Amino acid sequence: MVCPETLALAGNAAGRIGPAFAGALAAAGILHGLTAWNLGRTGDAIGRRASPEEVLEAGLGGAWTGVLLAARWTLTAGLATGVCAGAGFAFNEIFYHAFPNFAFAALIPAGLGLLRIRGRDLAERIQVGAVAIALAGLLVLVAWALLLPDAFAPGETAQTTPATGIRTCLLALTALAGFELALEPGEGNRPEAFRAMVFALAIGALVLIAWTWMAAAVVPASKLAASTLPHLLAARRIAGPPGRTIMGLVIISGSVAVVNALMAGASGTLRRMSRRGLLPKGYLSEATRVRIFEGFSAAWILGWLVSGMAGSPNLEVLIRAGWILWLFHYGILHLAAYRIQKTTVEGGRPPGLTLSAAAAAGYAVSSLALVVLDPSPWKVAAAAIAPALLAVPAVRGYIRSGRGGERVSSASP
């Protein structure tokens, strides 16, 4: 996700470990690319372009979709609240001082929620526009930096411990996570949705790598590592006030894009799970349920904003927990894919089975390492485990009650 959160992460990381973070991003891109490939391949094995919910249900059982539900709603609560708050400050401090930052922050989920309730087409067009503005802004700044006469060669890094270095490398996985949200517009049914997912991952990785390299080349490492807004620091260093304005646009458009994508993912998971009998349908028509879920995802973010969570240090815990849960769900997605491939492909061992197992283990170990190396490991562990422990038994209990009716077959839309 190219958003202020990942730009800050990349900037701090560039300060801590220098351009080595670009290498970490490339490695993360390869692992996530494997996930995208496996998701597409497993979809083919069960007869259609499958969504993550279907892969989890077909491979491990419906209850495991609870992990996906927990990951998406936890990260939506934390990250969307955080980026909305950041966009509010960017608008207030860069563009219009008289406009309250909180009002602008609240406008993003409220506006997107209204658009999504009316129909997702316009929200999807806004998504394309917002992503294009964010990427174009970053590329303009990267190109501008290339023209600077006094950019120094990246190489210097702030002093860090080996544990911080390892954690920083692992955080590259979170910077590129969420690429599968590109499946949401077509709900994974269209072949082009899968191409969009791979394209989103590749473009996101390349732009972040270029930005990390450039930030490390124009701002001293110690400043990058210590700043809470390293991307604004780099933009000001590259182009002065125009650079700050461009970065302001990147922050706001990136925030709109990431909130829209998270809302699509959160509501989409509820929609597909209720359609498949994994969550209650409530005797409502599909169209009404869609509107309720879209409205609920906007209200969810607004609720966290209004509760003052953006001003709480616990928001960072919630975001880190959401990322870790998200990475963990990629791991179990590979595990589900492994089981599906093993049972559905006839005539010997299907190709890529070892890669599936290795990727599942890689995500599990990375998630665990991110918990252990976190500044508040117990808090993060609690905030990551608790939503999953709530969601999995809830979904399992609903399935067992039989109220969801007969399972919808994997091959049906």
Add this chain to the structure above:
Amino acid sequence: MRHKVLWSFILVISLAFFAASLVPEVRAADAPRMTKEELKGMLGSSDLIVVDVRAGRDWTSSEFKIQGAVRGDPGDVASWAGKYDKTKTIVLYCA
């Protein structure tokens, strides 16, 4: 029945953990306050110490701070509370 009890127990424990991880810190409600106009009039005085104790995104997302303000982490007051001269006017701002 035993399964229901077990899952209910897990559910309650999970809720408690989740709530505990998100409980905000206790804040003093009766600290003396001043308006921004009052503070503006005092800026530049050697008897004034302004401490920026904004938390969370209020701190990390803002480019600006009050002129001459020093940073104080609101989650770790003990580490900086003793550093400042108590005879001076110490102003803490959090938004």
